[in-house]
Amino acid sequence: MLTDRQLFLLQLLVNDYVVSAEPVGSRSIAKHDDVNFSPATIRNELADLEEMGYLEKTHLSSGRVPSEKGYRFYVDHLLSPVLLSDDEMGNIRYAYQKKFSETEELIRVTAQVLSEFTNYTAIMLGPELLEMKLKHIQLVKLNETQGVLIIVTDTGHVENRVVSFPESIKADDIEKIVNILNDKLKMVPLYQLQSRLNVEIASVLRAHVRDYERVMTLLKDSLTINDPEQIFYSGKSNMLSQPEFQDVDKIISLLNVLEGKEIVRELMSMPAKGLHIRIGRENKLNGIEDCSLITTTYSVGSEHLGTVAVIGPKRMAYPRVVTLIDMVSKLLTENLNKQE
């Protein structure tokens, strides 16, 4: 068990290290006003904390740096939430004043606010498209052989795709088909579209429509949801000014990870609800061993959850980020649900 003084020193050290990014020595800790024991005493305590695995040295005679265990302990037991200045609060609220024309824009702005105020990178995941339910489907003809198929979900998300129909399909058939789809597929979750198509729709179509075969393949293609992930980034380059990424190779591999698909999987693997922090190697994903991930969720309607995430160096300003991410996820949820 840690003594009070050890807790105190651990907290001080992490706080110092977070701002300086340099190993912290006993002397610099002793400089704090509220520390009234000598560097030598501090050295003894730090040596103990190191032995217990909360601290590390970068080389034999360097100052101390928090280990992952140290960060973990810090976020679990020593994290005191921080208040934002009125100024900052005002600026954040201000960003949400304007009218958002598309939902996407609202999410994008949230990402931007988050990355700007944390100075790290923000990642937003839209709610699972496949879980959404079909609200309405519609075909707008562009010309004789092409049209745009529009799929609206219960959350207000809109998918669209250009389709071209062979001449063998007549105009009145098309209308009939769209009506059938709307009738049979209303409130069906998108992931079920294909199977419903094969089962219920197929038989109805066969009875009512000419050139059944082609219509079916056309529908099958059109009702496939190709890329079920909506992902938004902001502030990717913020990471580059962090001192831990002054090495070009690290930059490249980090950016590659950020731009890759695996990061999505990593984010999806976070526990479903509430705020979570994963530090360094706690992330399964290779390439972000030196980063921490803080995530929480926002909601669209009553059931659909999206993810808000901040990725920064392990040496992250945890209290501030926790406060901010919590705040914007609430603002986002609010705005999404009483959008006017």
Add this chain to the structure above:
Amino acid sequence: MLTDRQLFLLQLLVNDYVVSAEPVGSRSIAKHDDVNFSPATIRNELADLEEMGYLEKTHLSSGRVPSEKGYRFYVDHLLSPVLLSDDEMGNIRYAYQKKFSETEELIRVTAQVLSEFTNYTAIMLGPELLEMKLKHIQLVKLNETQGVLIIVTDTGHVENRVVSFPESIKADDIEKIVNILNDKLKMVPLYQLQSRLNVEIASVLRAHVRDYERVMTLLKDSLTINDPEQIFYSGKSNMLSQPEFQDVDKIISLLNVLEGKEIVRELMSMPAKGLHIRIGRENKLNGIEDCSLITTTYSVGSEHLGTVAVIGPKRMAYPRVVTLIDMVSKLLTENLNKQE
């Protein structure tokens, strides 16, 4: 005027420099099989080329590097288009085999192909949204007070936004309004929507609809096109492995430029049609003085043009990029217009 031998040497030197990224010396030029004069002769010629401004030295006793004038001459007079291997051709065509559900996806894939095969960064600009004409407008109700307004253009582009209507507006009014809009605004370019709204629509609405004031502000908001630029990137991090960007500061400023809005303006300032190359300082945009920009256009329908661009270091494999960008812009146009 340049002698044949000088032309030949300039071409050789640029080609060498493009692959090596190191100042080229007389000895290494002399090593080429088809060069049958000595380093000393080459030195004399290079000194002349330098005096004429086509070449530069990085320091007093270094090899030569093409100047911007040198590159300009090279692309204008010495650029011999390069053939792609069957293998590569196959791979590119293969990328266009799959079904594209949304137009966006097609553009995104094109960007990806381009960045992967050039190893530089690809930027795509969608056709000017504001130039598109309204094809159809529709409101899908989500619940009692909210709906999704969907705007389809003649090119098949779909804009959508969530709107919430006050209770004072009745359901049959809404239907009436949408009908009026479709009637009066069909084939009106999007940039005219606002003015048409104020002139023609206003009077009709005032006559037919309750709570005219609120409806008008609602419509005004909904029919604003907020962010008229569609922009897609691919391969931003490709630039980082270029030897000219081994410096972290350069990386940061380059990425900031790429992520900023000004790059769009720079791209829009390129001549309207055909293939164009801007080298280094020929770009007005600060921060890409060491880069070259190659652009061309693609078309959607008969009139709408989008931009395909590749940005790379001045020391770019011009022949290869020219071939590739030309090829993908054609493939993109093809696929957009006979999309099936």
Add this chain to the structure above:
DNA sequence: ATTAGCACTCGGTTAGATCGAGTGCTAACA
């Protein structure tokens, strides 16, 4: 007109030398 030879330039690399921030340990102290 071309080329071999040579003195010279200059960036990049290597090897010490030096500095300073930090430690652990020991011994003295409250």
Add this chain to the structure above:
DNA sequence: TGTTAGCACTCGATCTAACCGAGTGCTAAT
């Protein structure tokens, strides 16, 4: 017994000087 001053030691970071090699321009010979 817990705290602290003192000291020898470690090690990264910075600076300097030496050196190497790729390259040039110029001169003189072919």
